[in-house]
Amino acid sequence: MSERFEPVIIGFTCNWCSYRAADMAGMGRIQYAPNVRLIRLMCSGRLDPTFVIKAFAGGADGVLVSGCHPGDCHYIEQNYKAMRRFYLLRKLLAQMGIEPARLKLLWASAAEGQLFAEEVTKFTEEVRALGPLNWNPEAALLSEQVLYRQPAEVAA
Amino acid sequence: MSKERIGVYICHCGSNIAGTVDVVEVARWAGETLKERGVVVSRDYKFMCSSLGQELIQKDIKEQGLTRVVVAACSPHLHEQTFRNACKEGGLNPYLCELVSIREQCSWIHSDKAVGTEKAKAIVSGGVEKVIWNEPLEPLRVPINPVTLVVGGGIAGIQAALEIANSGYPVIMVEREPSIGGHMAQFDKTFPTLDCAACILTPRMVEVGSHPNVKLFSYAEVTNVSGYVGNFQVTIKQKARSVNTELCTGCGICQEKCPKKVVDPVFEAGLGYRKAIYTPFPQAVPKYPVIDRENCTYFLKGTCRACEKFCPTGAIDFTQQDEYFTFDVGQIIIATGWDLFDARRIPQYGYGRLANVFTSLEFERLSNAAGPTGGKIVLRDGVTVPKSVAIIHCVGSRDRNYNPYCSAICCMQSLKFAHIVRERTGAEVYNFYLEMRTPAKGYEEFYQRVLEEGTHFIRGKVAEITDAARYPGEEGKIIIQVENTLIGKQMRVPVDMVILSAALEPRRDFKEVARLFGISCSEEGWLIERHPKLDPVATMTEGIYIAGCAQGPKDIPASVAQGAAAAARVVGKIQQKEILMEPIRASIDQDKCSGCRICNNLCPFNAISFIEERMVSEVNPALCQGCGTCVAACPAGAISGTVFSDQAILAQLDGLLLKNVKVLDFTPA
Ligand SMILES: Cc1cc2nc3c(=O)[nH]c(=O)nc-3n(C[C@H](O)[C@H](O)[C@H](O)COP(=O)(O)OP(=O)(O)OC[C@H]3O[C@@H](n4cnc5c(N)ncnc54)[C@H](O)[C@@H]3O)c2cc1C
Ligand code: SF4
Ligand code: SF4
Ligand code: FES
Numbered sequence: 001m002s003e004r005f006e007p008v009i010i011g012f013t014c015n016w017c018s019y020r021a022a023d024m025a026g027m028g029r030i031q032y033a034p035n036v037r038l039i040r041l042m043c044s045g046r047l048d049p050t051f052v053i054k055a056f057a058g059g060a061d062g063v064l065v066s067g068c069h070p071g072d073c074h075y076i077e078q079n080y081k082a083m084r085r086f087y088l089l090r091k092l093l094a095q096m097g098i099e100p101a102r103l104k105l106l107w108a109s110a111a112e113g114q115l116f117a118e119e120v121t122k123f124t125e126e127v128r129a130l131g132p133l134n135w136n137p138e139a140a141l142l143s144e145q146v147l148y149r150q151p152a153e154v155a156a
Numbered sequence: 157m158s159k160e161r162i163g164v165y166i167c168h169c170g171s172n173i174a175g176t177v178d179v180v181e182v183a184r185w186a187g188e189t190l191k192e193r194g195v196v197v198s199r200d201y202k203f204m205c206s207s208l209g210q211e212l213i214q215k216d217i218k219e220q221g222l223t224r225v226v227v228a229a230c231s232p233h234l235h236e237q238t239f240r241n242a243c244k245e246g247g248l249n250p251y252l253c254e255l256v257s258i259r260e261q262c263s264w265i266h267s268d269k270a271v272g273t274e275k276a277k278a279i280v281s282g283g284v285e286k287v288i289w290n291e292p293l294e295p296l297r298v299p300i301n302p303v304t305l306v307v308g309g310g311i312a313g314i315q316a317a318l319e320i321a322n323s324g325y326p327v328i329m330v331e332r333e334p335s336i337g338g339h340m341a342q343f344d345k346t347f348p349t350l351d352c353a354a355c356i357l358t359p360r361m362v363e364v365g366s367h368p369n370v371k372l373f374s375y376a377e378v379t380n381v382s383g384y385v386g387n388f389q390v391t392i393k394q395k396a397r398s399v400n401t402e403l404c405t406g407c408g409i410c411q412e413k414c415p416k417k418v419v420d421p422v423f424e425a426g427l428g429y430r431k432a433i434y435t436p437f438p439q440a441v442p443k444y445p446v447i448d449r450e451n452c453t454y455f456l457k458g459t460c461r462a463c464e465k466f467c468p469t470g471a472i473d474f475t476q477q478d479e480y481f482t483f484d485v486g487q488i489i490i491a492t493g494w495d496l497f498d499a500r501r502i503p504q505y506g507y508g509r510l511a512n513v514f515t516s517l518e519f520e521r522l523s524n525a526a527g528p529t530g531g532k533i534v535l536r537d538g539v540t541v542p543k544s545v546a547i548i549h550c551v552g553s554r555d556r557n558y559n560p561y562c563s564a565i566c567c568m569q570s571l572k573f574a575h576i577v578r579e580r581t582g583a584e585v586y587n588f589y590l591e592m593r594t595p596a597k598g599y600e601e602f603y604q605r606v607l608e609e610g611t612h613f614i615r616g617k618v619a620e621i622t623d624a625a626r627y628p629g630e631e632g633k634i635i636i637q638v639e640n641t642l643i644g645k646q647m648r649v650p651v652d653m654v655i656l657s658a659a660l661e662p663r664r665d666f667k668e669v670a671r672l673f674g675i676s677c678s679e680e681g682w683l684i685e686r687h688p689k690l691d692p693v694a695t696m697t698e699g700i701y702i703a704g705c706a707q708g709p710k711d712i713p714a715s716v717a718q719g720a721a722a723a724a725r726v727v728g729k730i731q732q733k734e735i736l737m738e739p740i741r742a743s744i745d746q747d748k749c750s751g752c753r754i755c756n757n758l759c760p761f762n763a764i765s766f767i768e769e770r771m772v773s774e775v776n777p778a779l780c781q782g783c784g785t786c787v788a789a790c791p792a793g794a795i796s797g798t799v800f801s802d803q804a805i806l807a808q809l810d811g812l813l814l815k816n817v818k819v820l821d822f823t824p825a
Binding site for chain 2: 008010016017019020022023025026027029030031032034037038039040041042043045046047048049050051054055058059060068071072074075076077078081085109110111117
């Protein structure tokens with residue numbers, strides 16, 4: 001196939017700024033790369049590093065972590081915690097054989113729809129250039145956790 | 157095998173979604189492919205948010221026995237509440253409904269229908285996986301403390317405080333300066349009606365000062381805020397006035413007798429003097445003076461005490477200390493106003509170098525009957541009446557080098573100045589403007605009036621203001637170098653006096669204020685409202701409102717309107733007595749907690765405490781705001797969060813990655 005590689009990117013956004021930035025990009029009809037699929041968290045501080053690893057393990061080629069600008073976090077300073085985790089995660093990824101550049105941190109305020117769109121497109125191109133990840137988490141010695149609950153039985 | 161019974165609803169949003177997403181196909185796909193995951197109904201509909209759309213869901217809940225609902229439509233920030241309510245009325249716990257955005261996140265940002273359709277499928281799949289993990293929840297009910305804190309005693313804060321106080325509820329007002337009044341107190345006349353600022357402002361100031369429902373702290377600041385809507389604790393620092401307000405009668409003798417004169421950079425904008433013990437102006441509210449300890453001779457040299465000697469009631473107290481007070485308040489209105497752009501930042505305009513270049517605020521004081529010149533418009537020498545005056549619009553506004561925004565009031569303020577100068581001095585007046593912006597009631601009429609009075613209007617951005625004379629007639633004058641863009645010609649206009657209509661800027665301490673109250677501000681520093689059109693005075697933080705220029709540049713009528721609007725919101729909440737809050741909270745499983753205390757310091761709201769007897773940590777749900785940082789950090793996995801649980805997030809992740817989809821009719825975009 002001569003088709004170009006379309007990476008799948010998971011984007012974690014906080015409820016208050018960065019998800020709203022994405023909303024703003026939508027409202028402005030700003031066209032950007034369709035490769036990102038967003039998960040809304042309340043705050044970037046909610047980002048458990050496991051989420052990122054699971055995303056890569058589950059087939060994502062890139063992961064975007066996005067929150068309010070430093071100082072603007074709705075929960076005062078939790079994005080600083082996200083930032084610390086981000087730098088640690090990049091190191092961890094490298095050790096697990098994943099290019100750190102597949103993980104991106106983006107501060108975007110609720111008003112920065114344009115920035116959000118541009119950065120997503122830019123990141124998509126960067127990940128495209130890196131190629132598919134096809135990461136084998138078992139090889140990286142990650143224990144599998146129970147991922148899916150069996151849908152509950154409905155009480156008769 | 158019976159599973160969760162999930163209903164999926166794909167909205168067309170007219171053509172907003174259906175234009176770029178094949179909604180029929182997405183609904184078909186979800187119905188077939190996600191059947192495995194429990195989807196029993198999958199429909200598309202023109203407008204899901206319409207009452208017919210909502211009834212569709214309710215009917216299915218009843219007839220199909222749905223236990224979960226996923227709506228794929230617009231952003232949750234728009235209609236999450238709508239669909240939750242619809243489910244609630246249909247008999248399903250509202251938190252078992254998940255709204256995923258295929259409009260802002262998909263149809264509006266893509267134009268290729270195949271791409272949009274495939275992405276929408278992934279988003280729907282994510283929503284379905286997540287909703288399986290949603291738990292039935294009840295909103296939290298918290299009582300509202302009826303006391304409101306108003307920060308900033310400018311016209312916006314005054315209006316807000318009076319509206320609330322007059323509704324019968326208590327207000328605490330905190331003003332940083334010795335007196336309330338804000339910038340309006342500095343003005344002589346106010347556009348467009350030219351009423352005297354003091355005449356309309358001082359009665360309201362007095363009302364605030366004497367209102368039984370208002371507790372006023374001036375020369376004070378808020379230093380700490382904790383808690384949450386309905387139940388904030390605020391700490392107020394009352395700076396030492398060095399005057400015992402119980403004894404002071406406000407007679408003013410101390411100010412008369414104080415031998416130390418200092419330039420007043422705040423109220424007089426540097427144009428006039430005050431004493432070391434002072435009230436900024438005679439009608440100050442409260443009437444009690446303060447001693448400016450940095451300039452007081454006694455505090456500097458240990459002698460003088462003139463004020464103490466002459467005070468008839470013995471109110472002077474040099475030993476007074478700063479005092480801290482803590483109050484419980486239910487809601488907070490922030491009305492901290494604006495600061496003036498520092499015109500020195502544009503060196504080619506000569507402010508600070510050329511004596512007779514004035515800022516707008518200086519001119520307000522110069523033209524004010526109670527100002528340093530008694531309202532006489534004169535040059536800096538204090539005697540010469542100018543024969544020609546240039547007024548420069550947009551100084552520091554609408555300029556990418558300084559502030560890109562329009563300050564909204566400078567055109568009208570410049571027109572006001574043109575009128576006042578002509579009326580009082582008969583001087584030739586030249587207004588240099590970029591565009592004339594007079595978009596409110598009576599404003600364009602005011603412009604016409606000033607035009608008819610004979611003010612000259614020159615359209616063009618002033619390049620330079622200089623005293624370097626080049627041509628005869630320019631000696632001793634200030635020359636405005638400008639291209640008149642209406643006739644396409646360079647001009648040099650010699651004048652005696654220049655007034656720079658400087659931009660309104662956010663308060664210099666906007667960052668500290670935003671951080672203190674946990675609200676956000678724009679790139680420039682204006683406090684951000686919850687919604688620019690539909691919710692202009694609320695903020696993203698429940699229980700905190702903004703009003704006046706703190707939110708963005710605006711005139712007095714708009715500031716007053718916002719003050720009143722914020723007050724209406726506050727009073728409405730107080731009358732409900734309690735509020736419903738999203739039950740997004742963390743909780744710690746005491747059996748899993750190892751007592752490592754890692755989470756204890758992570759919480760910005762100090763919601764987590766360590767129980768020594770049991771050696772475990774515990775979350776106080778009343779303080780937790782639900783950010784989830786502790787959930788992510790606990791090494792024992794002991795903390796879980798509602799609505800955004802680990803399982804729900806990981807499930808959504810798998811859904812988005814289509815991990816659970818067995819039927820391979822999906823081609824990645
Ligand atoms: C030269 C000039 C002339 C103008 N003329 C007119 C006119 O004729 N008509 C018109 O409609 N508009 C006019 N305006 C606009 C007008 O000034 C504003 O609309 C108005 O001042 C806004 O009121 P405010 O209460 O929001 O802010 P402000 O007047 O700035 O008041 C804010 C108050 O909050 C206090 N404060 C600030 N920070 C804190 C803190 N951290 N803690 C406690 N207190 C704090 C300040 O001391 C101040 O008292 C003019 C503006 C300028 C620059
Ligand atoms: S981080 Fe987890 S294990 Fe450690 S004290 Fe907090 S809840 Fe307990
Ligand atoms: S989720 Fe945890 S860190 Fe965040 S506010 Fe609640 S207790 Fe504090
Ligand atoms: S709320 Fe956006 S990063 Fe914390």
